[in-house]
Amino acid sequence: MKLIDGNKIAQSIIESLTKEVSKINGPKPTVAFIRVGEDPASVSYVRKKQKTAENIGIQSLLKILPDSISQEELIEEIEAFNDDSNVHGILIQAPLPDHISETTIFNTVKPEKDVDGFHTLNIGKLCQEDPSGFVACTPAGIVELIKHSKIQTEGKHVVVLGRSQIVGKPAALLMIQKGLPGNATVTICHSKTQNLEVITKQADLIIAAIGRPNFVSEAMVKEGASIIDVGINRIPDSSKKSGFRLVGDVDFEAVSKKCDHITPVPGGVGPMTVAMLMQNTLNAYKNQR
Amino acid sequence: MKLIDGNKIAQSIIESLTKEVSKINGPKPTVAFIRVGEDPASVSYVRKKQKTAENIGIQSLLKILPDSISQEELIEEIEAFNDDSNVHGILIQAPLPDHISETTIFNTVKPEKDVDGFHTLNIGKLCQEDPSGFVACTPAGIVELIKHSKIQTEGKHVVVLGRSQIVGKPAALLMIQKGLPGNATVTICHSKTQNLEVITKQADLIIAAIGRPNFVSEAMVKEGASIIDVGINRIPDSSKKSGFRLVGDVDFEAVSKKCDHITPVPGGVGPMTVAMLMQNTLNAYKNQR
Numbered sequence: 225m226k227l228i229d230g231n232k233i234a235q236s237i238i239e240s241l242t243k244e245v246s247k248i249n250g251p252k253p254t255v256a257f258i259r260v261g262e263d264p265a266s267v268s269y270v271r272k273k274q275k276t277a278e279n280i281g282i283q284s285l286l287k288i289l290p291d292s293i294s295q296e297e298l299i300e301e302i303e304a305f306n307d308d309s310n311v312h313g314i315l316i317q318a319p320l321p322d323h324i325s326e327t328t329i330f331n332t333v334k335p336e337k338d339v340d341g342f343h344t345l346n347i348g349k350l351c352q353e354d355p356s357g358f359v360a361c362t363p364a365g366i367v368e369l370i371k372h373s374k375i376q377t378e379g380k381h382v383v384v385l386g387r388s389q390i391v392g393k394p395a396a397l398l399m400i401q402k403g404l405p406g407n408a409t410v411t412i413c414h415s416k417t418q419n420l421e422v423i424t425k426q427a428d429l430i431i432a433a434i435g436r437p438n439f440v441s442e443a444m445v446k447e448g449a450s451i452i453d454v455g456i457n458r459i460p461d462s463s464k465k466s467g468f469r470l471v472g473d474v475d476f477e478a479v480s481k482k483c484d485h486i487t488p489v490p491g492g493v494g495p496m497t498v499a500m501l502m503q504n505t506l507n508a509y510k511n512q513r
Numbered sequence: 514m515k516l517i518d519g520n521k522i523a524q525s526i527i528e529s530l531t532k533e534v535s536k537i538n539g540p541k542p543t544v545a546f547i548r549v550g551e552d553p554a555s556v557s558y559v560r561k562k563q564k565t566a567e568n569i570g571i572q573s574l575l576k577i578l579p580d581s582i583s584q585e586e587l588i589e590e591i592e593a594f595n596d597d598s599n600v601h602g603i604l605i606q607a608p609l610p611d612h613i614s615e616t617t618i619f620n621t622v623k624p625e626k627d628v629d630g631f632h633t634l635n636i637g638k639l640c641q642e643d644p645s646g647f648v649a650c651t652p653a654g655i656v657e658l659i660k661h662s663k664i665q666t667e668g669k670h671v672v673v674l675g676r677s678q679i680v681g682k683p684a685a686l687l688m689i690q691k692g693l694p695g696n697a698t699v700t701i702c703h704s705k706t707q708n709l710e711v712i713t714k715q716a717d718l719i720i721a722a723i724g725r726p727n728f729v730s731e732a733m734v735k736e737g738a739s740i741i742d743v744g745i746n747r748i749p750d751s752s753k754k755s756g757f758r759l760v761g762d763v764d765f766e767a768v769s770k771k772c773d774h775i776t777p778v779p780g781g782v783g784p785m786t787v788a789m790l791m792q793n794t795l796n797a798y799k800n801q802r
Contacts, residue, residue: 327641348637351686352616352678379707387689389641397640400676400701409712411700412689418668422715423698 225480226373228452228487233372234365234495238280241502245281253509254283255313255339255501256305260298260324261291266317273315276498282505285311295324299332306334312512313339313505336511339504342390350394353401356511358504363394365496366431366452370405373485375429375450378407383427385440385473387414391433391454399431420444432473442478450485454493514769515662517741517776522661523654523784527569530791534570542798543572544602544628544790545594549587549613550580555606562604565787571794574600584613588621595623601801602628602794625800628793631679639683642690645800647793652683654785655720655741659694662774664718664739667696672716674729674762676703680722680743688720709733721762731767739774743782 245252255277259270270286277284287301298320305311314337320326330342338346341360349357359367370377382399386392392412399408408429413420415434424430424444432440433454445451455473472489480486487493534541544566546559559575566573576590587609594600603626609615619631627635630649638646648656659666671688675681681701688697697718702709704723713719713733721729722743734740744762761778769775776782 327643344637344641344643345634346637347640348633348635351636351640351682352633354616354633379705381707381712387691393640393686393689396701397682400682400703402676407703407705409700409702409706411698412685413698414689414696416668416696417698418670423670426711 225483226485227480228369228373228485228492230365230369230487230492230495233369234499236372237368237496237499237503238276241282241499241506242280244506248281251310252281252283253313253505254285254311255315255505256285256287256308256311258287258289258298258301258305258314258316260289260293260317260320263319266319270317273498273501276502277505280502282502291321293321293324295328298324298329302329302332306332306337309512311337312509313337315340315501337508339501339508341394341504347389347394350397353403358508359398359500360390360394361497361500361504362391362454362493363398364500364503365493366391366395366454367398367405368496368500369452369487369493370429373450375405375485377405377429380408380428381411381426382408382429382431383411383413383424384431384433385413385424386433386435386454387412388433392431395431395433395454430474434473436473437471438473438475440474440479442475442482445479445482447482448484449482451479451483451487452493453487453489456489456494514772515774516769517658517662517774517781519654519658519776519781519784522658523788525661526657526785526788526792527565530571530788530795531569533795540599541570541572542602542794543574543600544604544794545574545576545597545600547576547578547587547590547594547603547605549578549582549606549609552608555608559606562787562790565791566794569791571791580610582610582613584617587613587618591618591621595621595626598801600626601798602626604629604790626797628790628797630683630793636678636683639686642692647797648687648789649679649683650786650789650793651680651743651782652687653789653793654782655680655684655743656687656694657785657789658741658776658782659718662739664694664774666694666718669697669717670700670715671697671718671720672700672702672713673720673722674702674713675722675724675743676701677722681720684720684722684743719763723762725762726760727762727764729763729768731764731771734768734771736771737773738771740768740772740776741782742776742778745778745783 335345341358346357437457453472453474458468461469624634630647635646720741726746742761742763747757750758
């Protein structure tokens with residue numbers, strides 16, 4: 225079993241971005257974050273992203289808006305960043321308050337500044353295999369993990385668990401695309417799938433993104449398969465100061481014994497998401513220069 | 514074995530569209546066709562589409578342009594239809610000459626007039642399950658055939674053969690979407706797939722769109738599976754006046770014996786494509802009023 229060290233791979237990407245950014249003369253790449261409200265997870269995610277940007281030499285701005293903001297006012301804030309040629313990437317931290325449509329908001333960001341890859345046009349480009357678009361950070365990070373770990377995908381059977389817009393579907397589209405990593409036979413499973421175990425047991429590579437702690441059991445996995453575990457689930461743990469610990473969608477202890485490659489949680493896909501956001505920001509900057 | 518009669522299902526859709534259009538007072542829905550060059554297949558397809566529109570009461574315009582037209586000139590012609598509020602749908606008949614980028618041309622059509630469903634934004638909407646977009650006519654027709662034939666898809670295993678932008682990928686996206694038909698476990702296979710027969714034999718429904726005559730053999734199909742055959746292949750046949758006959762991607766004679774439902778070629782998916790184009794045109798008209 226080879227552990228896929230997401231921290232290490234993310235770090236190597238961050239180092240190469242740092243090198244590239246250091247060579248830029250004049251104004252540096254800039255990403256603007258918009259955070260609505262004080263959700264503790266959002267506060268922590270944005271802080272982490274800003275810190276990584278700072279380490280790389282990417283400038284960041286943070287606009288904090290109240291939960292009570294109207295959709296129209298939020299759109300105006302985004303438009304201001306759209307119009308600001310000193311801002312190359314824009315990220316609106318989800319989730320947004322219930323009275324605001326996330327789809328409308330994500331589609332307000334100019335596609336060329338959409339470093340989160342959530343704009344409908346960028347999703348369409350992913351489907352069309354048009355490399356000029358932005359790919360959402362988590363699926364893009366999955367591809368990098370596969371590439372760095374030299375996991376073969378051509379002609380292999382990749383089973384994606386989950387059909388979410390943010391992970392399952394884009395990951396499946398990336399795995400069937402022409403090229404490498406890609407060229408895989410892809411099966412997408414979800415809550416309605418019958419005989420799930422029969423399908424997962426055929427997988428050479430499982431991408432688990434369903435948000436159910438320890439869902440993928442040893443019996444579901446073929447000897448020698450590889451596993452990318454996208455789940456980040458909190459489960460109660462009285463031995464921890466916080467009262468919980470993080471586990472993935474995969475029963476790591478049991479499954480890892482029969483795997484070729486596997487990502488841990490935490491320290492697998494998680495760190496890659498931030499690294500890919502930085503990569504997208506640098507790409508946005510380059511495209512806009 | 515139940516034959517899926519595409520002609521009959523298409524006819525019932527056309528009749529219901531005819532009824533709906535007849536109730537419209539004032540200017541009728543209008544679709545503009547642009548044909549570049551004199552490719553006999555294109556001439557014939559556009560004629561067929563115009564004839565169907567006429568039967569329904571949908572107005573059509575045809576702009577014929579020479580093969581030598583530049584991309585810029587073609588864009589101007591499309592823009593004129595984009596700006597014409599009397600035109601509700603625009604279709605540029607493919608293939609286009611080599612010096613013209615199809616992606617650029619399809620993305621020139623205003624998304625709300627893109628009745629072919631080829632604009633990147635409409636592809637993104639399909640991926641996002643946003644019903645305000647247009648779905649490409651062939652995959653939309655496949656869904657209608659499944660619906661009319663009452664083929665169950667929820668939790669079933671649908672195997673799509675082919676990963677094209679126009680059929681394979683959108684058909685796969687439609688089959689995994691939340692809702693019915695949909696909610697299926699979907700596997701996408703293609704030229705790089707290993708052990709294809711092992712996978713197709715598990716399918717409850719096979720959607721074959723690879724363009725290889727009689728490729729899907731009896732041995733590849735499970736007893737009681739259903740088959741949608743999207744292939745339209747010409748093979749030499751000296752007994753025909755034309756010297757050829759049309760066959761699908763499926764060995765109909767052998768496979769049909771063990772099937773639940775199956776589409777013939779011709780007379781299966783083919784007629785549905787034109788019917789769905791008319792449906793999209795009426796929808797475009799309604800959205801624009």
